[in-house]
Amino acid sequence: MSGDVLQRLSTLTLSVKHLGRLPRLADLFPCSLPSPRPTVTASQVPSLFREPYILAGYRPVDQSWCCYLLSLFQRHNESLNVWTHLLAGPVLLLHWWANASALGYTLDTAGLPLCLFMVSSLTYLFCSVAAHLLQSHSELTHYSLFFVDYVGVAVYQYGSALGHYFYSSEPVWRESHIGLLFLPGAAFLGWLSCAGCCFAKSRYRRPYPLRRKICQLIPTSLAYLLDISPVAHRLATMPWEQDPSLPLHALQVASFLLSALFFSCPIPERFFPGRCDFVGQSHQIFHLFLSLCTLCQLDALFQDYARRRDTVVEVFGEQQLWWACVSFPILLLFCILTAVITTRHMHKQLQDNQEKDK
Numbered sequence: 001m002s003g004d005v006l007q008r009l010s011t012l013t014l015s016v017k018h019l020g021r022l023p024r025l026a027d028l029f030p031c032s033l034p035s036p037r038p039t040v041t042a043s044q045v046p047s048l049f050r051e052p053y054i055l056a057g058y059r060p061v062d063q064s065w066c067c068y069l070l071s072l073f074q075r076h077n078e079s080l081n082v083w084t085h086l087l088a089g090p091v092l093l094l095h096w097w098a099n100a101s102a103l104g105y106t107l108d109t110a111g112l113p114l115c116l117f118m119v120s121s122l123t124y125l126f127c128s129v130a131a132h133l134l135q136s137h138s139e140l141t142h143y144s145l146f147f148v149d150y151v152g153v154a155v156y157q158y159g160s161a162l163g164h165y166f167y168s169s170e171p172v173w174r175e176s177h178i179g180l181l182f183l184p185g186a187a188f189l190g191w192l193s194c195a196g197c198c199f200a201k202s203r204y205r206r207p208y209p210l211r212r213k214i215c216q217l218i219p220t221s222l223a224y225l226l227d228i229s230p231v232a233h234r235l236a237t238m239p240w241e242q243d244p245s246l247p248l249h250a251l252q253v254a255s256f257l258l259s260a261l262f263f264s265c266p267i268p269e270r271f272f273p274g275r276c277d278f279v280g281q282s283h284q285i286f287h288l289f290l291s292l293c294t295l296c297q298l299d300a301l302f303q304d305y306a307r308r309r310d311t312v313v314e315v316f317g318e319q320q321l322w323w324a325c326v327s328f329p330i331l332l333l334f335c336i337l338t339a340v341i342t343t344r345h346m347h348k349q350l351q352d353n354q355e356k357d358k
């Protein structure tokens, strides 16, 4: 018995010795990942990349793509803008899973608008993460990725409109003028907000004039006012006690209004220049409130879906539901085309500027 054990031990020792002679993984795959360069001050990056009252923590431009991907784990002034939306994605998926387990979900005609709302939410989160993570690569990348970010916002607006219309609207509101024009109006204003934001971003240079904010805020505000109108009507006319989704809808509206406030005003960095370079910027707070808005919206829409799923097809008709859902990729296509055209325009403009500088 002891001889057998000794034999086994010697075999094991030999195997360990052989393992030691095997080439190491690091030798087989030499670690050639570049490390991102240290962050710099605002004066060391082109004016396009500077944010008001943010004085340091900028990533240098013209590094490799890999450096910007790895900057996910670096401390810079976009870190929290990236992480707030990157973490919101899994949290949203967990909420979907929890709601689907508790209330049930079937991917059929009645469940399609809810699925599209979820797709639209994940799309805007992904586009935002890509824009904030990679935008410092070059001026053209900065422009093109923020145009992609605006595509994500437009798609999210329309996804919300579909959810609100099919699950949260009341018959009285649907028979009103707004109700009758709602879906084509939401699609048009979704595209217009994407086009308005792309135009404003490509047209105006720092220091940005008020017209830039107007071009961005008027179409996006109009789109929001229309998209939220079925929910606002229900909040104003229905008793809240018997309806578990109404407090959640109220919370999504409050979160959105707070997010819009922090998007429009550089608070608190305006009062503490240089103190919010890494934590506490208005854009980070905007991301947090927008993520909260999306979570409350998903929970509220799930409650409404659970209550109305058996009657949705009967009330709206299978054809209208399918048309509404087909319009979703069509809007996405129009927004992508707008972003591509504006990117090509910016590419030409940047090349012309380079020629002039020579």
Ligand SMILES: [Zn+2]
Pocket (backbone or CB within 6 Å): 081, 128, 132, 283, 287
């Ligand atoms: Zn953002």
